Amino acid sequence: MITGADATDTTAERSPFSDAALVAAARGGDTRAFERLYRLHSGRVLGVCLRMTRRRDIAEDCVQQTFIRAWRSLAAFEGRSAFGTWLHRIAVNEVLTYARNHGTRVEATQDDAVEESDESVATARDGVNEYDTGEVMDVERALATLPDGSRHVVVLQAVYGYSHEEVADMLGIAVGTCKAQLHRGRRLLRERLGLPENAS
Amino acid sequence: MSDQHNESARDPLDQALASLSRDVQPSRDLWAGISAEISASSPVTSSPRHSVTSSRSWLQLAASVVLIVASSITTYVVVHRSMQEQVLQAQQSATQQLQQAPVLPAMPASFGGQEAMGAGYVQARAALDKEFQQRIATLPPVTRAKLERDLADLRRAAADISATLARHPSDPLLQELLLSTYQSELGMLGSVTDMTNATETRL
Amino acid sequence: MRAILSMTAAALLLTGLPARAEDVERTAPADPRGQVEIVTASGEIHVRGWDRPEVKVTASISSSEQLRVDSSDQHTSIRVVRSNGGPTHGATDLIVNVPRTSALTVSTISADQTIEDVRGAQRLQAVSGSVTTQVWSEELQVKTISGDIEIRGNKDSSEVSIQTTSGDITLADTAGDLTLETVTGDMDVSMKELSRGRIHTTNGDLHLRTRLAGDARLDAEAINGDLRFILRKPVEAEFDVETFNGAIDNCFGPKSVRTREFAPGNALRFKEGSGGARVRVKTLNGGVEICKE
Numbered sequence: 001m002i003t004g005a006d007a008t009d010t011t012a013e014r015s016p017f018s019d020a021a022l023v024a025a026a027r028g029g030d031t032r033a034f035e036r037l038y039r040l041h042s043g044r045v046l047g048v049c050l051r052m053t054r055r056r057d058i059a060e061d062c063v064q065q066t067f068i069r070a071w072r073s074l075a076a077f078e079g080r081s082a083f084g085t086w087l088h089r090i091a092v093n094e095v096l097t098y099a100r101n102h103g104t105r106v107e108a109t110q111d112d113a114v115e116e117s118d119e120s121v122a123t124a125r126d127g128v129n130e131y132d133t134g135e136v137m138d139v140e141r142a143l144a145t146l147p148d149g150s151r152h153v154v155v156l157q158a159v160y161g162y163s164h165e166e167v168a169d170m171l172g173i174a175v176g177t178c179k180a181q182l183h184r185g186r187r188l189l190r191e192r193l194g195l196p197e198n199a200s
Numbered sequence: 201m202s203d204q205h206n207e208s209a210r211d212p213l214d215q216a217l218a219s220l221s222r223d224v225q226p227s228r229d230l231w232a233g234i235s236a237e238i239s240a241s242s243p244v245t246s247s248p249r250h251s252v253t254s255s256r257s258w259l260q261l262a263a264s265v266v267l268i269v270a271s272s273i274t275t276y277v278v279v280h281r282s283m284q285e286q287v288l289q290a291q292q293s294a295t296q297q298l299q300q301a302p303v304l305p306a307m308p309a310s311f312g313g314q315e316a317m318g319a320g321y322v323q324a325r326a327a328l329d330k331e332f333q334q335r336i337a338t339l340p341p342v343t344r345a346k347l348e349r350d351l352a353d354l355r356r357a358a359a360d361i362s363a364t365l366a367r368h369p370s371d372p373l374l375q376e377l378l379l380s381t382y383q384s385e386l387g388m389l390g391s392v393t394d395m396t397n398a399t400e401t402r403l
Numbered sequence: 404m405r406a407i408l409s410m411t412a413a414a415l416l417l418t419g420l421p422a423r424a425e426d427v428e429r430t431a432p433a434d435p436r437g438q439v440e441i442v443t444a445s446g447e448i449h450v451r452g453w454d455r456p457e458v459k460v461t462a463s464i465s466s467s468e469q470l471r472v473d474s475s476d477q478h479t480s481i482r483v484v485r486s487n488g489g490p491t492h493g494a495t496d497l498i499v500n501v502p503r504t505s506a507l508t509v510s511t512i513s514a515d516q517t518i519e520d521v522r523g524a525q526r527l528q529a530v531s532g533s534v535t536t537q538v539w540s541e542e543l544q545v546k547t548i549s550g551d552i553e554i555r556g557n558k559d560s561s562e563v564s565i566q567t568t569s570g571d572i573t574l575a576d577t578a579g580d581l582t583l584e585t586v587t588g589d590m591d592v593s594m595k596e597l598s599r600g601r602i603h604t605t606n607g608d609l610h611l612r613t614r615l616a617g618d619a620r621l622d623a624e625a626i627n628g629d630l631r632f633i634l635r636k637p638v639e640a641e642f643d644v645e646t647f648n649g650a651i652d653n654c655f656g657p658k659s660v661r662t663r664e665f666a667p668g669n670a671l672r673f674k675e676g677s678g679g680a681r682v683r684v685k686t687l688n689g690g691v692e693i694c695k696e
Binding site for chain 3 (some may be wrong): 173174176179180183184189
Binding site for chain 2 (some may be wrong): 039042060064067071112132148154158175
């Protein structure tokens with residue numbers, strides 16, 4: 001069953017069947033097949049890394065490390081989840097490892113977060129944009145101001161569509177903590193975006 | 201709620217988050233660095249298992265042998281009653297404590313807050329926890345790991361509420377939910393013990 | 404049946420286990436309103452109600468195990484036990500036919516339980532096995548630690564009590580009294596009518612669809628789980644909903660209000676219709692949604 005970020009992807013290029021064929025070829029040492037996988041999936045991996053780390057330089061390192069690690073672990077990919085989901089798990093692990101190794105949280109200053117938002121994050125998808133550039137930037141900016149715990153959960157769950165259980169597993173936290181962080185993150189986002197408290 | 205599409209249709213926050221592009225283009229081509237690294241190596245044929253972080257400082261994991269808990273019906277009845285009595289005693293102690301002191305003291309989260317439930321509760325909980333540890337040591341590793349995670353979830357929920365209560369000490373909703381969570385923990389400790397005792401498989 | 408036995412025997416052989424599987428069958432007379440108790444460790448248990456005054460057990464067991472069927476007065480006990488004191492290997496599949504109106508107790512560690520057409524009171528517990536059963540008008544109590552639970556009612560009024568740590572619960576077509584307790588398990592419940600409901604979850608999500616009896620009492624509590632109620636019309640109830648951090652989203656009635664000016668807390672209290680039923684919902688972080696259909 002395809003879950004998470006790949007669940008809503010309908011392009012032929014992202015079909016699980018083409019991924020499976022590319023993975024099989026890459027396992028056999030075909031680096032061109034692996035490059036194809038990189039071209040197909042790197043945009044989303046960078047999206048995850050950038051929103052989790054809030055630093056472009058760190059996020060791009062994370063993308064490289066993710067794909068290098070994926071190459072080295074291809075034999076361990078059993079196809080139980082979508083390839084993109086597996087990559088995201090590796091990417092999240094890379095982000096968390098970086099944070100642990102560097103002793104502090106991966107945190108940009110408020111200014112850095114704003115600058116990154118303006119320059120680097122793509123605007124809304126074509127055809128699904130009810131917000132103008134200014135509004136999208138506000139959402140991206142508000143997301144970047146969330147504390148690490150909440151931001152990680154909101155990015156993976158609300159932006160990339162993973163379930164509570166998947167997010168908890170990726171982040172190595174309890175499902176309950178994940179839900180609590182999501183609620184906290186959503187509450188903070190509403191406040192910062194000036195949205196009403198209740199859904200309706 | 202679980203239905204994200206219905207949520208998105210009504211909630212402006214969900215609409216805003218859904219409008220964010222999932223793809224981000226890199227500032228430079230990252231493939232060159234990746235290619236240089238992987239060209240030097242083939243995909244490995246095996247990889248280290250991703251270890252599940254399941255250990256907690258207060259838990260002792262037993263050796264992973266698949267065994268079935270054995271006990272006679274007599275022992276089951278005695279232990280069953282004993283567990284039920286302990287759970288009941290602990291719950292009664294906690295409720296009494298709450299009634300006598302309607303405002304729970306705002307225990308720092310590091311103390312867990314359970315001391316506020318009374319000595320009877322603390323003792324019964326310790327006994328149940330000890331029995332629980334012995335029981336789960338006999339279960340298959342996958343089941344044991346799941347139980348430990350679930351218990352950790354419960355205890356984390358209690359710690360979260362306790363920390364929130366420290367900031368809002370007279371909030372009756374928080375007090376009610378904390379007591380309820382402690383009772384759930386006792387219930388879980390007692391249930392696992394009861395249920396593993398209930399199956400006799402050795403003559 | 405033979406396929407199951409053959410597969411079980413084959414599985415035991417393929418794993419290189421020393422025990423040889425043996426097909427056994429036992430039959431014992433049983434009072435139609437008597438009690439039947441089944442205790443085993445792992446495998447699959449199928450229990451089917453029938454209209455004969457006897458219990459019949461069919462099993463494939465290894466030579467290191469014994470099937471014990473003890474029948475006396477109104478009590479029949481069925482156990483799979485180890486005969487040599489060593490650890491069991493493999494799983495034992497049991498097919499048990501019992502008088503339809505028997506009271507049934509089943510206790511397993513990792514065996515999956517499937518119960519069909521047993522109309523007496525049922526007490527079913529499994530540590531990690533799943534439980535699937537039906538309920539009529541008698542009491543049903545189900546306890547699991549991680550096994551999923553699936554219950555189908557027959558719209559008769561009954562008392563159903565379910566307790567699980569992380570198993571998911573699916574319940575359909577029951578009526579009457581309901582008690583649900585989970586730590587992380589999710590609950591998907593569809594009832595004909597609810598009289599008394601007590602629901603407590605730490606992190607599980609609840610989706611409850613039901614009609615409330617005129618004097619119904621529903622008490623639901625969650626720490627982080629989301630609680631969603633779809634109530635069939637007409638809805639005549641008093642609502643007392645409070646959350647610390649969660650959102651309250653109701654399709655009818657007034658909007659929720661903040662309970663404190665400078666601290667978290669949302670509350671929603673109102674009466675719909677004559678207000679004979681009472682609905683009380685409390686959460687810490689979980690969201691609450693209440694709608695009609």
